[in-house]
Amino acid sequence: MxxxxxxxxxxxxxxxxxxxxxxxxxxxxxxxxxxDLVTEDYYKKEVEFNKDMVQETNAKSLAEDVSWKKTAEGIIIEFPKTLQVENITGNVFLYRPSNKQFDFEMPISLSNHNLLIPDKRLLGGRWNIKVYWQYNDTSYLFKKDIIY
Structure with a gap:
């Protein structure tokens, strides 16, 4: 053929x-x-983006911004020393891009200007930290992508 x-x-x-x-x-x-999508409610997060931008601008207008450092105990988030600790409220959200089952959120409760995120809650790898906090009725946002 x-x-x-x-x-x-x-x-x-x-x-x-x-x-x-x-x-x-x-x-x-x-x-x-x-x-899967990165987040379940992607479109809702997109609407909140403008609010986050305003909060980040508020944070950058401070003389000293929130910072972080890695220690043997975990991650320490340091709030500005010029602010009164008892007026700082909010929460910290840790997002694990590789697996959403490891995401967690914890409230901010400070006795000094430092907040410890324990080492036992964190796996090695990439984490996105978002600190939503308020001081005297003004909202602030600190975002950082870290490798732990």
Missing amino acids: KINWGTGIVIAFVLFISFIMYFVVNMMVDKKYDH
Whole structure:
């Protein structure tokens, strides 16, 4: 049986499309290639973006911003020394981009200007820290991507 050019081209296209479809179906079915959204409520987070920008601008207007350092006990978040500790409220959200099961949030309760996030709560790898805090009815935001 002799195959002409037209038939050969059609067979080549069918084989190529079958090859591509095999990989597409394999990627969609295999749990190893899970492709969830970064957050469940993506559009709600997008609406809150403007509010976050205002809070970050407020934080940058301070003489001293929130800072962090890594210690043997964990991560210490340091609040400005010029502020009164009893007027600082808010919460700290730690986001793990690789696995949302490790995300956690903790309230800010200070006795001095430092807040300790214990080492036992943190796995090695990348973390995104967001500190939402208020001082005298003004909201502030500190964001940092760290490798722990």
